[in-house]
Amino acid sequence: MRPLLRRPRLASCGAALLYLVLALGFTPFGGAHRVEAAGSCPAELLRSGEGTLTVLQGNLWMLPYRPLLIPRSFATDRRSRMERFVALVGACRPDVIALQEVFESSVVRSLDRALPDYRVHTSGARDALGSVNRSGLVTLTRVPARAGSHHPFGALPAEARLIERLGRKGFLVTEVAARGIHLTLVNTHLFSAQSAAEEVWSFAQLAELEAFVRGARDEGRTVAVVGDFNLEPAQIAPRLGARWRISDTGPTYDPVLNPYTGQGANQAEAHADPRVAASGRRTIDLLALSSPLNVELRSGVLERPFVSDHQFVAHRIARR
DSSP states (O other): OOOSSOOOOOOSSHHHHHHIIIIIOOOOOOOSOOOOOOOOOOHHHHOOOTTEEEEEEEEEEEOOOOTTTOTTOOOOOHHHHHHHHHHHHHHHOOSEEEEEEEOBHHHHHHHHHHOTTSEEEEOOOOOTTSOBOTTOOEEEESSSEEEEEEEEOOOOOTTSOHHHHHSOOEEEEEEEEETTEEEEEEEEEOOOOSSTTTHHHHHHHHHHHHHHHHHHHHTTOEEEEEEEOSSOHHHHHHHHOTTOEEOOOSOSBOTTTOHHHHHOGGGOGGGOOHHHHHHOSBOOEEEEEEOSSOEEEEEEEEOSSOOSSSOEEEEEEEEO
């Protein structure tokens, strides 16, 4: 069986080799952990039927490996985590999957090969060699869907952390129509604030997002904004307003439950990040729904398998 993730080929030209080492890096597949892969689909949430649409969401934590440029900003153990994720999708078969932090085009291609029943939607924003999916956003659909548009957030100021400025976060719009539900699905990833002072940038991006989807909502369309908000529901709800319902789940970023979360970057004890442990359990992976129809939203966290430093979340949208 071909591996799901493969090492990029190195160019023979010395200049190209230097570019690849500095800019592209390489993908390590060692594993600091042997994490149990057991898990099951929440059948009551991912059961398809007339008048229903099922959504699986999660921050896949497929960060690029750039050891010479940003030594601590990468995610190891990627191959085994990808295998667990593909097995999860094969068992659960959600209608739509919304992923964040899939920053490399090679990983996008791996998803395309491993999940042939799904159509892959990305922002299309790449570097000169086509190696980077700059937004990190990927939406996969196995029901009728039409690609929409990608909207990057406004540029961050120079004082923002480099890792946030290198990514081109924003939101990816996909139109989905299946079983009597027409859904404008907005996949997003907001700024990850490390302090209360930095949250001003998270809220500014949330305002950009809400301003865009307001038009679709006011046209009477059913809109679902799904992704890694890096904000808690109590912080989001006042800014979205009463016409929105926000998924109600347990923690999705959980250093107590999830060994990947607890150890932070690099999954190595020597690099344990005290900010992760101090932040405690948080619910930051959400779906916000606005619909003129009588629609029910049910959501639940998947405690297993561990495929990321975030827990994945399953949603069931159903017309009553």
